[in-house]
Amino acid sequence: MDTIKKKIDMLGEEVLEIIQKGQNPFVKMPVRGSSNVIWDPKLGLLKLGDKSSKRFMFNIAHSKKFMQTMLVAAFSKQLLDEGVHASLREAYYSLKHTIGDSNENTFEEQEESNSVFVDLEVAVDALRDELHINADRRGVAAGDVIIKDRGDRIDLSKLGSGGWAIPGNVEDIELAEVSADFVLVAEKNATFDRLHEDKFWKKHNCVLMGTQGQAARGIRRLIYRLNKEKGLPVYVFTDADPYGWYIYSVIKIGSMNLAHISQKLGTPQARFIGLTVSDIDTYDLHNAAIRAKDVDIKRAEELLKYPWFDHKEWKTELNLMKKKRIKAEQEALAQRHLKFVSQEYLPEKIENKDFLP
């Protein structure tokens, strides 16, 4: 945390220095957005390129953004000093005020402050969480992991049918004891519930997580940490459709929007365990398959263009989907029988290392 504080201090000191020289104060920051996002095949991650821009105080087009940047940096500094955290929306309300005797507000909409917080994240090369700005919390975990957090010792294997509600910010938690062998991430909470009731994590000695759709920052960071710090393999289990596969890709290689922090959120070692379109044949799920919509086909075509899906296995699946125009949900496996997913499908895939890259 002290490093982050120092970085924010430095940002301020640099501005101060420019002012003392009698020059036009500015902050320099990497350009965000697709024009500056590059795919790093060696890292297996999306990352931000080298383009940067300067934001000047005395420039009609920049001055409001410059002011907002200073406010946001000061706010984060204050959070760090006081050891408290805030949500983006709390930050917005905290920072919004009318300037002096003018009719001008510091921020009109929350989108403005959100965007400047991401700028700050980029500028000081820190996670928003490290700036004490919490992400929305979503997702649940269970398994043989003991976490230390706020003085509590939390045994994720002893939380009944509920599980641990993964917080938006997992920077300060300690992965105290991890005896699990791998992490299984399920797209749907209903799948989590199925596997949890069937004691899948106990029988197969894993950490089980439910993301409830697109994985939130807290979950992605927790997956990252279990992989990086504890060396656990990560298997991602989604629907057999382009949206599910996109969820997988974000966990694995990061996203365009957050390319500047892929190296702290992405887990290139993650593998895809299913569902695939081939599974519909292999496991005889035809009666449970769903006709793909035009938007699914269009999305599949987009995925085919991404270099991170440029593997023969993925090409086969994506083209198969286009050709057959079918997709399937995780719960389709219930058509075989309710526990098919926990007793046969997943164990077989793991046993045979039948993963997609």
Next chain:
Amino acid sequence: MDTIKKKIDMLGEEVLEIIQKGQNPFVKMPVRGSSNVIWDPKLGLLKLGDKSSKRFMFNIAHSKKFMQTMLVAAFSKQLLDEGVHASLREAYYSLKHTIGDSNENTFEEQEESNSVFVDLEVAVDALRDELHINADRRGVAAGDVIIKDRGDRIDLSKLGSGGWAIPGNVEDIELAEVSADFVLVAEKNATFDRLHEDKFWKKHNCVLMGTQGQAARGIRRLIYRLNKEKGLPVYVFTDADPYGWYIYSVIKIGSMNLAHISQKLGTPQARFIGLTVSDIDTYDLHNAAIRAKDVDIKRAEELLKYPWFDHKEWKTELNLMKKKRIKAEQEALAQRHLKFVSQEYLPEKIENKDFLP
């Protein structure tokens, strides 16, 4: 559970009896939908009226529904016998198949099976949870409560920054030790996080819950049980807008859709702690107030018509909103200072018993 099994058995036996008499088999069930929902001012709950209808096997308009009802009842019976649970979607996939040599499917869309499960809920007067059909899980809890669940002893005061992920089904959990004095339910997870970080539940000895929007069945049932079994008062904290107030009303008096189980899900003793439109004046939140949209005004007018909002306090608030055309979010309180909500706003409201009915 055995009672539920017996009820399903009885449903089957009644049908069998009719068949043995050589008559047209039918199931009788209460009519669902607004035409048969009534407001019970004595209970303070929405409930289903007396209208019922018969669903016959040999009736072209009924026969598919009759068959579906039998399938769904048999499926629930099987779940109960085997001691497993399923999600609605798993149930759909489990039950969907092509009938004999026909081209007819038992169910085409999940909506069909969903609807028949609610029918069964009504017919045997059971919660879906008691039929072992799990609701979507959502929401988080922390506080001085010890729960026993699946052999685990879960101390909700020792779960770090995360909290307990409330399962979709809380029928089988035991509220083993409850030393909290009341339940505080917050509409937003960000508010939960704020209060959790500020140790609100510890300082004020309460159970803190975050619903993440409309409260899911599991949370509503947990609130109900803490109120009914343990006598805890329940205070609900939402945005100052008609959607937030609707969230409150569903926790308190139930909903039109689920009127048949209001008596198992609704908590008429619940009180509304805020935000109100008056709070915007009282706590000087003008700079954080938001202009109400036409849809908000229209919704406020609807709420004014509901008998459960027919209290002078609510009329004042709803009319004030219409007049001033403003609303505000929970996070607006951050404009005073970040901990204003946990250190001043909520403690004052509780101290002064400043609740709306």
